[in-house]
Amino acid sequence: MARKKDKPTMWDVAARAGVSQATVSLVLNDVGGSRVAESTKVRVLTAVEELGYRTNAFARSLRSGDSSLIGFVSDEVASAPFPGKLLKGAQERAWETGHVILSIDTYDRPELEAAAIDTMMSYRVRGVVYASMYHRRVRVPESLRDVPTVVVNAQDAAGIVPSVFPDEEFGGYTATRHLIDAGHRRIAMINIQPRDSDLPAGIGRLAGYRRALDEAGIAFDPSLVRYGNGIVEHGLELTRELMDSTADRPSAIFCGNDRTAWGAYRALESLGLRVPDDCSIVGFDNQETLAPFLDPGLTTVALPFEQMARRAVEIVLGEGGDHPQLHPIECSLVRRGSVASAKVPV
Structure with a gap:
């Protein structure tokens, strides 16, 4: 041999x-x-x-104390196609600055997270991006307190570590404002979490919806708001509820995520109604495996995954000087075919 x-x-x-x-x-x-x-x-x-x-980059970092590695610890971001854009954005910004991402998914297992962080510390990473699959408040492990750390797509519950997250309220405002600008006045909302939930996403999106209505002089009507769990089945069920009244149906629905919007499409079709002729729909998330393929394509609000991750890496590297603790990133509207001008009563 x-x-x-x-x-x-x-x-x-x-x-x-x-x-x-x-x-x-x-x-x-x-x-x-x-x-x-x-x-x-x-x-x-x-x-x-x-x-x-x-x-031997590792040996060089041990000698100099200046590592080219940036840790990326997440629950399951790297193995999920939708929020995987967080990892993409982090990798791109790291590469542009001469760094490499060392990524580990922990699947919310404390023992795996502890081992992952210990491994990263042994490699003397320059800093750590602590990422979440969805926007929530997280507790950053004590073991990360001695290395530059930034939370992304979440917020540090203790308020100690800088946090980069989507501006949920602005996103909800943008979605509702788009419907108002199309002439709609009776606009419903299907949220993605229960009324008493403390998750920032649903709270912010509802606040944005209400702000847009208030700004336009449209009275908030609690009967037009429904609370689901962000799944297709709830979109189907709650849209049927909203459209049950033939006398005063909403002419538009802001759905708290794209899966809910998909359910709304199905409900309207089952009632013999069409999007957007009979009811305009706006979603939230811009899931690229879903939103463009609905018929018609879903107008929605995009979560800024790549922008959030790039900002997080920049903060870890200390670029741009001092940074505030909270970094909300703007969510932008993606226009497709699910919104039409409101019909003028004859």
């Missing part, structure tokens, strides 16, 4: 370039003031390329 070829060492590079191992180290670690001649640097780097030599 053929013997596996040994990896080239720094000594091999030195021999190929005709310099000392110390000179190779100075060149590869880009040590300022080393007075290595430019021609010597070229010989060393040429030898590195010819031999396929790779430096």
Whole structure:
């Protein structure tokens, strides 16, 4: 059996370039003031390329204390397609700044989270992005207090760690304002959590809905608000409830997420009604595997996953100086075909 070829060492590079191992180290670690001649640097780097030599980044970070690794600890963000954009945004911003993301999903298992953080600390990561699958208040582990840490898509319950999260209220306002601008006045809302829930998403989206109505001089009508759990079945059931009155039906519905909106589409179809001719619909989330493929395509509000993650990495790296503790990121409207102008009564 053929013997596996040994990896080239720094000594091999030195021999190929005709310099000392110390000179190779100075060149590869880009040590300022080393007075290595430019021609010597070229010989060393040429030898590195010819031999396929790779430096030991971990060993270098141990020597210098300056790691190029950024930890990314999440419940299940990396393995879920929708919020996986958080990881994408973090990786892109890290790469642009010469860093690499070390990512671990913990699936909300405390023992796995503790092991993951311990591993990251052993690699001397530059900082940690602590991410959540959905917007909630989280308790940041004490073990992260000694390294720059930023919570993303959630808020630190203790208010100690900087938090980057979607501006839910502005998103709810934007969705409702779009319906108002289309001439609708009787606008219902189906929220994604029970009335007594303390999750920021539903609270913020409802607050935005109410603010838009108030700003437009439209009285808030509690009978037009329903509380579900963000699933298709609740969208179906609650839309049927809202449309049950033939005399005073809403002409538009703001659904607290896209799955609820899908249920609303199904309910309207079952009643012989069409979107948007008989009822306009706006969703929230912009799930790209769902919203564009409804018929018609769903107008919705996009969660800014990539923007949130990029901001989190920038804060970890200390870019832009001091930062406030709370960083709400704007949610933008994605226009498709589910909103029509309100019909004028004859």
